[in-house]
Amino acid sequence: MRAMRTDGMRAKPAGKVDMYTAAVITVSDKGSAGEREDLAGPLVREMLESEGYEVARAVIVPDEQAVIELELMKCADELDIALVVTTGGTGFSPRDVTPEATIAVCTRMAPGIPEAMRAESMKITNRAALTRQQAGIRRETLIVNLPGSPKAARENLGAVLPALDHGLEMLRGAKRDCAADEQSKP
Amino acid sequence: MRAMRTDGMRAKPAGKVDMYTAAVITVSDKGSAGEREDLAGPLVREMLESEGYEVARAVIVPDEQAVIELELMKCADELDIALVVTTGGTGFSPRDVTPEATIAVCTRMAPGIPEAMRAESMKITNRAALTRQQAGIRRETLIVNLPGSPKAARENLGAVLPALDHGLEMLRGAKRDCAADEQSKP
Amino acid sequence: MRAMRTDGMRAKPAGKVDMYTAAVITVSDKGSAGEREDLAGPLVREMLESEGYEVARAVIVPDEQAVIELELMKCADELDIALVVTTGGTGFSPRDVTPEATIAVCTRMAPGIPEAMRAESMKITNRAALTRQQAGIRRETLIVNLPGSPKAARENLGAVLPALDHGLEMLRGAKRDCAADEQSKP
Numbered sequence: 279m280r281a282m283r284t285d286g287m288r289a290k291p292a293g294k295v296d297m298y299t300a301a302v303i304t305v306s307d308k309g310s311a312g313e314r315e316d317l318a319g320p321l322v323r324e325m326l327e328s329e330g331y332e333v334a335r336a337v338i339v340p341d342e343q344a345v346i347e348l349e350l351m352k353c354a355d356e357l358d359i360a361l362v363v364t365t366g367g368t369g370f371s372p373r374d375v376t377p378e379a380t381i382a383v384c385t386r387m388a389p390g391i392p393e394a395m396r397a398e399s400m401k402i403t404n405r406a407a408l409t410r411q412q413a414g415i416r417r418e419t420l421i422v423n424l425p426g427s428p429k430a431a432r433e434n435l436g437a438v439l440p441a442l443d444h445g446l447e448m449l450r451g452a453k454r455d456c457a458a459d460e461q462s463k464p
Numbered sequence: 465m466r467a468m469r470t471d472g473m474r475a476k477p478a479g480k481v482d483m484y485t486a487a488v489i490t491v492s493d494k495g496s497a498g499e500r501e502d503l504a505g506p507l508v509r510e511m512l513e514s515e516g517y518e519v520a521r522a523v524i525v526p527d528e529q530a531v532i533e534l535e536l537m538k539c540a541d542e543l544d545i546a547l548v549v550t551t552g553g554t555g556f557s558p559r560d561v562t563p564e565a566t567i568a569v570c571t572r573m574a575p576g577i578p579e580a581m582r583a584e585s586m587k588i589t590n591r592a593a594l595t596r597q598q599a600g601i602r603r604e605t606l607i608v609n610l611p612g613s614p615k616a617a618r619e620n621l622g623a624v625l626p627a628l629d630h631g632l633e634m635l636r637g638a639k640r641d642c643a644a645d646e647q648s649k650p
Numbered sequence: 651m652r653a654m655r656t657d658g659m660r661a662k663p664a665g666k667v668d669m670y671t672a673a674v675i676t677v678s679d680k681g682s683a684g685e686r687e688d689l690a691g692p693l694v695r696e697m698l699e700s701e702g703y704e705v706a707r708a709v710i711v712p713d714e715q716a717v718i719e720l721e722l723m724k725c726a727d728e729l730d731i732a733l734v735v736t737t738g739g740t741g742f743s744p745r746d747v748t749p750e751a752t753i754a755v756c757t758r759m760a761p762g763i764p765e766a767m768r769a770e771s772m773k774i775t776n777r778a779a780l781t782r783q784q785a786g787i788r789r790e791t792l793i794v795n796l797p798g799s800p801k802a803a804r805e806n807l808g809a810v811l812p813a814l815d816h817g818l819e820m821l822r823g824a825k826r827d828c829a830a831d832e833q834s835k836p
Contacts, residue, residue, distance in 0.1 A: 370574070370601065370634035378572060386750060386782065388742070389575075389761075390768045394779035396576045397583065397769065404627040407580035408634075410572065415742065441776040448742035448780075556760070556787065556820035564758060575761075582762045583769065590813040593766035594820075596758065 298360035298446050300326045301335035301353045303346075305367035305376045306426060310340040318365040318428045322435060326363065329439055334359060341367050346379035354383070354419035360446050362419055363435065366426030368411040376423050377412040384414025384421060388445070391422055391438050398437035399430065409434075418450050484546035484632050486512045487521035487539045489532070491553035491562045492612060496526040504551040504614045508621060512549065515625055520545060527553050532565035540569070540605035546632050548605055549621065552612030554597040562609050563598040570600025570607060574631070577608055577624050584623035585616065595620075604636050670732035670818050672698045673707035673725045675718075677739035677748045678798065682712040690737040690800045694807060698735065701811055706731060713739050718751035726755070726791035732818050734791055735807065738798030740783040748795050749784040756786025756793060760817070763794055763810050770809035771802065781806075790822050 304319035316338055323333050335357060339345050346367070353359045367376030381387070391413035399406030411423035411434070420442065424431040490505035502524055509519050521543060525531050532553070539545045553562030567573070577599035585592030597609035597620070606628065610617040676691035688710055695705050707729060711717050718739070725731045739748030753759070763785035771778030783795035783806070792814065796803040 370606070370631045372604070372635070372637070374634075375572070386747070388780065388782050389764070390779040390781050392575070393579060393765060393768055394772060394776070396579055397772070400580060400583070404580070404624070405630055407576040407624050407627050408574065408631045409576050410574050418744070420742070438776070438779050441779050444777055445742045445780045448746075449744070451744070556792070556817045558790070558821070558823070560820075561758070578761070579765060582765055586766060586769070590766070590810070591816055593762040593810050593813050594760065594817045595762050596760050 297330050297332055298443070298450075299334040299357075300331040300361040300363065301337075301357070301359045302326070302333060303349055303353070303362060303364045304336075304338040305341055305346055305364055306338060307340045307373060309338045309366075318424070318426055318431045321428050322363055322365055322424065322431055325432065325435055325439065326361070329443075331361060341373040341375060343375040343379045343382070346376055347383050350379060350383045350416065350421055354416040354421070358417075359419055360450060361442060362421045363424060364421070365424045365431045368409050368423050368425050370408060370410075374410070377410045380412045380414055380421055380423055384412075384416050387412065387414040388420070389413075395424075395434040395437045399433055402433065406430075415449065420445060420449060483516050483518055484629070484636075485520040485544075486517040486547040486549065487523075487543070487545045488512065488519060489535055489539075489548060489550045490522075490524040491527055491532055491550055492524060493526045493559060495524045495552075504610070504612055504617045507614050508549055508551055508610065508617055511618065511621055511625065512547070515629075517547060527559040527561060529561040529565045529568070532562055533569050536565060536569045536602065536607055540602040540607070544603075545605055546636060547628060548607045549610060550607070551610040551617045554595050554609050554611050556594060556596075560596070563596045566598045566600055566607055566609055570598075570602050573598065573600040574606070575599075581610075581620040581623045585619055588619065592616075601635065606631060606635060669702050669704055670815070670822075671706040671729075672703040672733040672735065673709075673729070673731045674698070674705060675721055675725070675734060675736045676708075676710040677713055677718055677736055678710060679712045679745060681710045681738075690796070690798055690803045693800050694735055694737055694796065694803055697804065697807055697811065698733070701815075703733060713745040713747060715747040715751045715754070718748055719755050722751060722755045722788065722793055726788040726793070730789075731791055732822060733814060734793045735796060736793070737796040737803045740781050740795050740797050742780060742782075746782070749782045752784045752786055752793050752795055756784075756788050759784065759786040760792070761785070767796075767806040767809045771805055774805065778802075787821065792817060792821060 302319050302323045304316045308314035309316045353362045367374045392411045396406050409425050413422045424434045488505050488509045490502045494500035495502045525535050539548045553560045578597045582592050595611050599608045610620045674695045676688045680686035681688045725734045739746045764783045768778050781797050785794045796806045
């Protein structure tokens, strides 16, 4: 049985050494109003849980920049969640402002994450060039935007998910010295 | 015969369902002073027209950030042009400030567009890493920077042009619900 | 024999037409405190010298944003060094702030450089998505961040080093007209 942790620190159940808390934030006016079923959010949750994350929060918010920012700050500052994944609001529609909310609350951006996601998606469709998602760090929380379509969200998250754990180790003060560790690698 | 529209909305001539207005802005001190023939601008115009855009404006401006910003704002705020493509001013020369002017006037950046352009150009030359072009949104106008050399401008625009139409549909309130549409795709 | 220049201008020793000054800044708390040998710095220096750069400065600074910014400004404003390469401080650790210092002192960013480095590194490890390095221009100085591990620093610099010379020619006012030159290419 996995111990539920809400402070973002790693719990260490038997046979599971890496576990961080995560939040899934679906950004959608229609989803928020109950006018559309949220398909991407549960899919992202499932992917995170399969990778060993403890999804401590899953919410749907409208495409309002101030509301998205407040939710991101709550996850980072109050709940100390390690990984916050948003889905939706990354396109060109006038209401798509998830990247702008993310930039506003992060103190350090991680441009390699959206680059890797878009590069992977570009192999499938040239429309991937239109996604505007960002990733960045606020306090000890990594925030990663995904597109809103379930298919694109799955592709995008899949492209970077295996690497995120290492980022969280660096961010959350893993005991081992990462740079020294890297130097001893082949 | 195609109906000329200047409000950025799609005209719908027979057999041509997608048409947006476009502007081509050549950024070049020498071109602006009449000391060099503008080759990139007409080439970009031709590419846009072949794709079905109505080029409603084509101008040459000097490499002055304030002048470029004013021109971009005129296209977006006054002429309501759907797609503004600039060529030139994206390199390392001290006078190359087109990306800075673009960042200054856009409220939402679209980093996937220059990423896709550079990734495509990198297949041809490693000097593509030196191009600093940006893309972003101001009101209902998408602004895309291209390098100044005709060859690089053609390569770069060709890498993203087929996808831009979909971005403009999202931006300008196409009737169909894009997210729902995406979800129903295979 | 190579003439040492400290004003960032090209010296022209026999058989060596391209030479710019460079600085190597190792960003590391432990390296700065003498608690760890700096392996990446000397490796970067060697790569730069092999490419024909005159390494006029090599220092180790702690992971303090203000200290990094001062060092970058000294290299650009006082020493007029053409190419400043940093190594370290580009990860997710709370003390990793080299990209933020770089953004703070640069007036024009060059996003294609870190994109090209990460795209190359992604072929080797998906952890490359976690590197946050930036590149940008301050006055006539190009600043390029590299990761701190010697292996990653070598891979990253190798991906862009052959192109940087052309960027510095544009930046430092090479006599030839780059755009015209490009146009005459096949």
